[in-house]
Amino acid sequence: MPLASNTSKGNRVHFYIKLLVYSTIALCLIFFDLKHHTFTPFREKITGFEVVVNDSIRPLKVWLEDFSFYLSSKVELARENKKLKTAQTISEVKLHQLVSLKRQLEKLHSLLQLQEHSPNGMHAVTVIADSDSLYDRWLRVQFKQGAPIKPGNYVISTEGLVGQVISVENDQGFVRLVSDKRASVHVQVLRTDFRAVAFGRGHYNSLELKFVPEEVDIKVDDVLITSGMGGRYPHGIPVGKVMSVDTESTSTFSRILVKSLSNPQSNDSFIALTGPTGDDLFFLDKFK
């Protein structure tokens, strides 16, 4: 029966009569419980039932405890795993740094050995910036204040020719790489002594031998060195390696693509040739 308080008077009277009846029963229950302990056996039975229920759900409780322990240990394991992974990442980064440092040291050592050929005609330069353009391939290098580096000087690495100094300002210079669109180098095929001119393609580390007739003996993996023509730089500096020779696409000349041997990167160190160095800078027998 709804307990609506604002219903008709009859309903309200009916509600209060019912309330009175129930309240009287409740009072009787209280009386019997307190005075005669009528419900004590019943309550004991309920207590016994509660014990039985507790006993029956104990395995479930144990299972729940085990499960929560399993979950917490899993969470702990995951946390530890994450910590170990972080430590592993850090050590890997450190290892890479060490490897990079070792490589740089080896390069510097090779450069030092190279410089021993002519301590007065060579000066160390360090890259401080490089281009990100596909067509303009250049490096901005820094050198010792007062070093006699002039525009036109060639820059070499332990692998071979890097480029040419275009301009100098205080202790910094602007080097155009051999792969620049506007760069060209007089080269010679080491195997056959055939001479030609290599032009930069603008692509990363890529050059092209132009105006080479189809009948010329030139093959993939042939090494090109500087020919020394013009007298501005010495003979025998490795320039690149032939990557492909295409004789079909053109009628008169072969299309020969060359990959530069030097691989200039930021923070690398190179040598600028500022004076006479002789033609025995590089040991060319290893390319033959």
Add this chain to the structure above:
Amino acid sequence: MSAFIQRVSKIKIIISIVIGMMISSFGLPGLSNSIAPDLLALIILYWAMLGGDSRLSLSTVFILGLIVDFLSGSIVGAHVLKYLLLVAVAVQFGNRFRMSARLNRTGFVVATVVILELILQILVSLYIDISMNVNHLVVVAVWGITWAAVEFILQKNYSRVNK
């Protein structure tokens, strides 16, 4: 702000009563039975005051009181009488209660539960020689303050789709 009679689902009432009955019968973990809240009293009062057409009948309230009495191991009939009187108060003062401010409603509930507890204690002392337990009255008053929270939880519409 006034609260109005609302249309509520039977499931919501049943769930709230089952939860209230469990807390009133077995108490809360970490709390001794002497200071455990009688949450079912507040829930019955809420549905009696604001339940609208879905109010609990006197028979249901009677049975709920009996169950709590037996499960909690208290005097049989004490909770029955308490809940019946709460319903009587709700019927008598329901209209005024609904239109009053939230703070006033909380004050009214605290006063009601304390007075009912006092009546029960006097009633029990008539049958057996027992002194007045003032501490228990304070505990009842403190739990009565949670009325605002009970009202907030039960008032909130949890359904995602309007039927």
